[in-house]
Amino acid sequence: METDTMPQPQPLPPTDTDISTATDISTGTGTGTGTGTNTAPALGDDVAEDSVWEELVTSALLGTDRRTPARFVGRAARDAPGALLDAAALHTVRRRAGLRAGPAAPPPEPAPEDPREPLPEAARRRLDQLLAGRAAPSPTGRRGAAPDLTELLPQWLLLANERGYKAPAATLPALLDAARARTDLRPQALRLAGPRGLWLARLNPEWRFALRGAGAGSSLPAPGDREGVRLLWDEGLFAERVALLGAVRAEDPTAGRALLASTWSAERAEDRLMFVDSLRTGLSDADEEFLEAALGDRSRNVRATAAELLSALPASALAGRMAGRAVTCVGLDRTADEPTITVEAPHECDTAMQRDGLTATPPAGRGERSWWLGQLVEAAPLSCWPPRFGGRGPEEIVALPVADDWQNELHAAWCRAAVRQRDPAWSRALLGSPATPPATGPGTSSLAERAQLLSTLPPEERALWVASFVAAHGLSEAFQLLGVCEVPWAEPLGRAVVDALDIAREAGSYPWSFSGVMGLAERCLAPEAARQLESLTARPDETEDISPGAGGYWAEAFQRLVSTLRLRAAMRAELTEPSPVPGAPASP
Structure with a gap:
């Protein structure tokens, strides 16, 4: 009976070339042309092997009907593609097997020791939580009642650095990533990361920012190390030199000025501008001679900055x-x-x-x-x-x-x-x-301008002035003034802000009209103010004279404020007290 099935292809008998190639793989010898003589390249002959491979690749790209490898000449046209693939597979194995291991790269230098105290366990867990990200956004687009963890990270870093802790080694990558994403975090994040953070940053180009400018502060030579200071000043990158000048200037203003004067005439104009501006640190009458000479600088911006600094010295010429x-x-x-x-x-x-x-x-x-x-x-x-x-x-x-x-x-x-x-x-x-x-x-x-004037007053006087301003005029015009007050806000200022928020709630407006002040309050109110805010977290009864839903929105906003203040209190306690017993809650 006849059938409609297609005839099955039969395997081709092995050719001398296939046998030779297979022999090459196993023994490194063979008859690559099928002649019985050992004319195939030895396994160690890289040049010959590369030429065979190039021939196969060229035939595969152009097609065996246009470029038939010499070893396949005489075969039927229909057999050449399959033979080419078989040969390519065999040569791939041969090439891989013939690779020689390269020299091992030298291992990196060991990470330096960091003598600072490790974080308490509760504080370490809190850092992991803060670095993990922000609270999930509300489906309605509102912020919800949960604290925004990313806004608390700067305060946590500041507290940890004030207490002299070091970052756990496992958190260094996440800490460097956070500093890369937010420039406002860099000084405190890199201070907490310490010498091990800088060591790690040298191994990843994405963290190279840590090696520049103020971020490299912990790798700078000590101001008293004259040889190290001179070497970095003469050979360092511009950002490293700026950081070095600032460090030396903070320690010894006279030495910083002398360091700058030693290369002043050879500096570029844009560099001179940054360097002369660094003299703000420790500015005194002793700097007058240098700044007076800078008034004749070729750069108008350098002259203007020197004049500004001289005018801040009332006794200057x-x-x-x-x-x-x-x-x-x-x-x-x-x-x-x-x-x-x-x-x-x-x-x-x-x-x-x-x-x-x-x-x-x-x-x-x-x-x-x-x-x-x-x-x-x-x-x-x-x-x-x-x-x-x-x-x-x-x-x-x-x-x-x-x-x-x-x-x-x-x-x-x-x-x-x-x-x-x-x-x-x-x-x-x-x-x-x-x-x-x-x-x-x-x-x-x-x-x-009022905010700038306030910045010249003592912190207590500044807070009292702004508290009186808020009590007299409300919060709509106080945002810039609140930003210059010392954190946490003194009790009179905090009470004035809370009272003004309560008045705004009673007036029936929506809380997002005061979102900037609410954000400041979350970061700047003293945590003890949470008790004063407790009564404002309840949802009030709706009345006809207020905006629809405003009461609920205000209750949610105050709940978030109270939760944030309590979380800040817990953060402070975790960094100042021994770690809690395992299994105990991390925050009240």
């Missing part, structure tokens, strides 16, 4: 020159019905003024004369004004009327001068009473 110019422009009109400040802005910005740091060309929208006046007053020492105004103090001077609409320009320049010279007396005068509406304040209506 530049400050004296600026005072002489400023008092000729601003004075007291004694002929008016009441004492009034008169202003006569400069009519030119000459070469000497430009050498002392004044920029001649104003920005768009500014008049030349007002631009020059502002720069002069900003750079003049504040001590020159009481004698100019008959012995009046800062508060009396700021309260004087200013003729011809020059008040805003004059007061703004005094604000910048008070911040530059870190003068709390002038800052208080320009801030005025916190109860005064910002638009009618004595010195400035800019919240950004």
Whole structure:
């Protein structure tokens, strides 16, 4: 009976080539051409083996009908593709078997020892939790009631470093990854990672940031190691040199300045700018000679920075020159019905003024004369004004009327001068009473300038001023001011913020209108404030005069705030107390 089945292919009889190749594999000898003579390359003959392999690859790419290997010549065209694949398989095994092991790479140097204390067990588990990621997002898009762990990591790192702990070796990769993703974490994360973190960073290009700039601080030579300091200063990368100069300057300002002066003339302009700016650390009258010479630098930016630093030294020659110019422009009109400040802005910005740091060309929208006046007053020492105004103090001077609409320009320049010279007396005068509406304040209506002025006051006074401001004006304008207050917030400030949030809740608004303040409160309120917030976590009854659902949203926001404060308290306890008994909860 006939069938429709296709005829099955029969295996081809082995050829001399196949036998020779198989023999090559097992013994390293054979008759690669089937002639019975040993003409095939020996297993160790790399050149001949490579030529055979190249021939097979070329035939496979072009096709056996266009490029038939010499060993297959005479075969039927239909047999060549299969024979090519068989030969390729055999040569693949031969090539792999014939590989010689390369020399072993030298092992890395052992990780250096870190003598610091290890973390308590509870704190180690907490670090793993913080590095693992943030709380899962709510399906509705709201933050939910769970704390945001990533926002607590900076505080945890700061506390751990203050207590002198070292990171567990197993957490170093995750810690370096977190520092790579967030530049704000790097200083504290690399400090906790210590010398072993830097050792590990040298083995992974993705962590190379740890070897640059401030991140390399723990690998810098000690400021007293003169040979090591000089070697790194002469041969180090720019970021390493910046970090080195900062470290030496913090330890010995005179030695730092001398180090910079030794290569100053050979530095690039952009490098000179960064180096001269580093003199802010430990700035003193001893730096005047160097900065005065920098006023003649080829770079305008270097000249401007040197002038700014000199103007922060009230006894410097530049400050004296600026005072002489400023008092000729601003004075007291004694002929008016009441004492009034008169202003006569400069009519030119000459070469000497430009050498002392004044920029001649104003920005768009500014008049030349007002631009020059502002720069002069900003750079003049504040001590020159009481004698100019008959012995009046800062508060009396700021309260004087200013003729011809020059008040805003004059007061703004005094604000910048008070911040530059870190003068709390002038800052208080320009801030005025916190109860005064910002638009009618004595010195400035800019919240950004008020925040800068506040930064010059002692922390306790700063907190009290902002607390009074929040009590008088609410939270809508207080965000920038809260950001300059010391963390954790002092009790009067924390109480004022909580009361203002409660007032906003009672007014029926939604909590996301105050999301920035709520985020600050989670990070900055003292953990003890959780008790004050307990009563606000309950969902209130809905009334007709509030926005729909607002009460529930506020309850959720306060629950998250309380949970975060309690978690911060637990973090602090874990880093200051012995580890809890195994099996006990990690946090209250």
